[in-house]
Amino acid sequence: MPAVLDQTASLLESAPETPAAFPAWFAERRRAAWQRFLEIPTPKRGDEPWRFSSIKQLDFSGFATASGNGTGNALVKDSVGLEAPVAKFVFANDVLLHAESKLPEGVICLPLEQALVSHGDLVREHFMLRDTRLGSGKWTALHEANVSNGLFVHVPAGVEVEGTIEVFHWIAGDMTAVFPHTLIITGANAKVRVVDYFRSANDSDAGLAIAVNDLNAGPGSKLDYIAIQAFNEKTKVIQVNETGVAKDASAIGFILNTGAVWARNESLSRLDGEGSRSDMLSVSVPAREQEYDQRTFQHHVSPGAYSDLLYKNSLYDESRTIFSGLIFVDEGAHRTDAYQTCRNLFMSDEAEANSMPGLEINADDVKCSHGSTSCQISEEEIFYLRARGIDPVRARQLIARGFSVEVIERLKDEKVEEMVLRFLDDKFAHIASGGA
Amino acid sequence: MSLVIKDLCATLEDGTEILKGVSLEIPAGEVHAIMGPNGSGKSTLSKVIAGHEGYVVTSGSVTLDGEDVFEMSIDERSRAGIFLAFQYPSEVPGVSNANFIRAALQSRLPKGEELDAVGYYKSLYAKMDLLEMDRKFTARSVNEGFSGGEKKRNEILQMMMLEPTYCILDETDSGLDIDALKIVAKGVNAMRSPARGILMITHYQRLLDYIAPDYVHVMAAGKIVRSGGPELALELEKNGYDFLKEEALVTA
Numbered sequence: 001m002p003a004v005l006d007q008t009a010s011l012l013e014s015a016p017e018t019p020a021a022f023p024a025w026f027a028e029r030r031r032a033a034w035q036r037f038l039e040i041p042t043p044k045r046g047d048e049p050w051r052f053s054s055i056k057q058l059d060f061s062g063f064a065t066a067s068g069n070g071t072g073n074a075l076v077k078d079s080v081g082l083e084a085p086v087a088k089f090v091f092a093n094d095v096l097l098h099a100e101s102k103l104p105e106g107v108i109c110l111p112l113e114q115a116l117v118s119h120g121d122l123v124r125e126h127f128m129l130r131d132t133r134l135g136s137g138k139w140t141a142l143h144e145a146n147v148s149n150g151l152f153v154h155v156p157a158g159v160e161v162e163g164t165i166e167v168f169h170w171i172a173g174d175m176t177a178v179f180p181h182t183l184i185i186t187g188a189n190a191k192v193r194v195v196d197y198f199r200s201a202n203d204s205d206a207g208l209a210i211a212v213n214d215l216n217a218g219p220g221s222k223l224d225y226i227a228i229q230a231f232n233e234k235t236k237v238i239q240v241n242e243t244g245v246a247k248d249a250s251a252i253g254f255i256l257n258t259g260a261v262w263a264r265n266e267s268l269s270r271l272d273g274e275g276s277r278s279d280m281l282s283v284s285v286p287a288r289e290q291e292y293d294q295r296t297f298q299h300h301v302s303p304g305a306y307s308d309l310l311y312k313n314s315l316y317d318e319s320r321t322i323f324s325g326l327i328f329v330d331e332g333a334h335r336t337d338a339y340q341t342c343r344n345l346f347m348s349d350e351a352e353a354n355s356m357p358g359l360e361i362n363a364d365d366v367k368c369s370h371g372s373t374s375c376q377i378s379e380e381e382i383f384y385l386r387a388r389g390i391d392p393v394r395a396r397q398l399i400a401r402g403f404s405v406e407v408i409e410r411l412k413d414e415k416v417e418e419m420v421l422r423f424l425d426d427k428f429a430h431i432a433s434g435g436a
Numbered sequence: 437m438s439l440v441i442k443d444l445c446a447t448l449e450d451g452t453e454i455l456k457g458v459s460l461e462i463p464a465g466e467v468h469a470i471m472g473p474n475g476s477g478k479s480t481l482s483k484v485i486a487g488h489e490g491y492v493v494t495s496g497s498v499t500l501d502g503e504d505v506f507e508m509s510i511d512e513r514s515r516a517g518i519f520l521a522f523q524y525p526s527e528v529p530g531v532s533n534a535n536f537i538r539a540a541l542q543s544r545l546p547k548g549e550e551l552d553a554v555g556y557y558k559s560l561y562a563k564m565d566l567l568e569m570d571r572k573f574t575a576r577s578v579n580e581g582f583s584g585g586e587k588k589r590n591e592i593l594q595m596m597m598l599e600p601t602y603c604i605l606d607e608t609d610s611g612l613d614i615d616a617l618k619i620v621a622k623g624v625n626a627m628r629s630p631a632r633g634i635l636m637i638t639h640y641q642r643l644l645d646y647i648a649p650d651y652v653h654v655m656a657a658g659k660i661v662r663s664g665g666p667e668l669a670l671e672l673e674k675n676g677y678d679f680l681k682e683e684a685l686v687t688a
Contacts, residue, residue: 378526383526387510387511389511
């Protein structure tokens with residue numbers, strides 16, 4: 001399936017053109033973002049937010065956005081996630097290929113390019129209101145200057161969406177860059193779950209994805225967001241996740257990293273209201289020379305809020321991970337409950353994990369803990385599994401899978417958990433086959 | 437058909453001698469018990485047979501129906517028909533009991549052949565019912581948060597599911613109250629068969645009240661020092677290990 005692609009000018013050389021159909025405010029935002037992108041210096045070695053990072057991965061020259069959508073229908077067929085999603089969107093190179101929806105009335109769920117036209121004011125009210133504070137400001141500016149599509153979801157007050165909205169983001173064609181955006185707003189006591197799948201059309205073409213999420217959980221609402229990052233191992237990813245949680249609302253943010261040669265995740269949760277809760281979850285299984293660089297920020301603005309972060313990495317071969325997390329409790333955010341745990345399981349002696357947990361408390365009567373652990377599989381545990389006939393490769397795989405399951409179970413939805421496990425098992429099979 | 441242990445000597449990695457020439461034959465169809473004081477090498481014997489890498493076999497042999505066990509890896513021994521019920525079973529977080537046993541059974545099938553899921557659960561539930569295990573144990577992580585008795589029952593469940601030809605039970609009675617002991621014994625007795633040999637390692641005679649052995653052996657200081665019928669266990673119960681120790685010293 002040859003991809004017929006018409007690539008435009010290189011990403012970093014000139015301001016991208018804004019399609020005429022988009023509203024003027026959006027065109028202006030893109031122009032301003034391009035200026036900001038030019039002005040912000042490229043991160044360099046020694047910058048705290050990039051400590052331990054492989055700065056060389058930030059060379060994005062040669063990448064370009066594509067105007068074609070790659071292999072079209074074949075990708076729609078390959079967009080397999082849950083058995084019966086309540087809505088499903090498939091994008092390739094930020095172009096919509098497929099849309100289906102059985103969503104309840106009142107829910108606005110549209111490709112961003114359509115929402116910008118039909119619900120421009122609503123998008124504007126929530127679109128990229130804050131600069132990321134975790135280091136990727138230059139790249140979120142590049143995202144804002146180029147963004148043309150993604151998903152916009154608005155669930156009005158009191159509406160509970162049963163089931164899951166699925167969005168596939170494919171990259172097709174060598175040296176292609178995409179800028180997927182996910183903007184979710186839940187009204188009071190509303191409920192929704194969205195899964196983003198990040199995939200590559202083949203295993204050989206290099207890609208770049210700079211993705212940004214704005215997740216806004218309104219009072220008393222429940223917002224679950226799941227990202228499955230399963231790009232090919234030639235692709236680089238920056239994903240920036242900004243979550244705001246209002247009074248009595250609850251948000252889950254989950255990332256599975258199995259793909260990409262290099263992925264940087266920045267996740268910020270802002271606990272804006274009393275009784276709000278944020279679960280920040282991640283499972284990563286890097287192998288070979290993959291590197292996952294994760295930075296998190298649990299921002300307790302309001303008193304009486306709860307945040308719980310659990311990141312787990314199973315590191316194979318010569319892979320690397322970096323975790324840097326900060327719990328930040330504002331002045332006056334009393335009765336905060338905040339927890340942060342990063343756990344690394346070494347599946348190889350050559351892998352490297354860097355953990356930098358952190359805590360800054362400016363209020364009284366808070367319960368906070370943070371910690372990071374690293375371990376290897378114990379010989380006794382391996383012996384136990386082998387004494388049941390399970391070969392050593394499978395035994396180690398089962399244990400690493402179990403290690404990850406403890407995070408996945410917190411999604412509290414059997415079908416979604418099964419789907420996540422399928423992607424995880426694909427990765428283990430890929431590792432076992434020695435494939436690259 | 438039998439499991440034959442001949443002049444087996446084994447040390448810890450640091451060279452400490454633990455087994456000093458153990459010889460024992462467990463023919464299919466028989467139940468043997470090894471008793472002995474703490475530190476006599478009973479548990480080591482079971483781990484060496486199962487292939488634990490913390491021990492070095494310095495001489496002797498173990499054969500399974502004529503096959504050299506020491507030529508097999510740990511998992512090969514299991515698939516060849518040896519089962520060790522652990523004294524201290526490991527916890528395996530995040531791996532459900534059902535998936536664990538399923539993986540063990542799957543490992544016995546030829547490549548590409550899938551275990552029949554319906555038949556598997558039917559068989560699993562039947563055995564859990566016999567062992568009076570709640571169905572919730574299928575979904576729980578292997579041994580995680582299990583009580584001592586639950587862990588031992590879980591070992592017997594695995595044994596029943598894997599249907600080994602030679603079962604070695606290492607202190608399966610330790611940490612069990614009398615009700616749990618009866619249930620475990622029910623499971624083991626259900627496994628007795630002319631095609632299967634069972635070796636029970638225990639510190640106490642109590643277990644043998646519920647699983648009647650054909651032969652009893654006494655182990656002390658890394659050797660079998662005495663063998664006899666079930667009456668030997670009763671003798672031990674009455675007189676303790678002291679006289680055997682003296683006997684061991686005399687014969688040493």
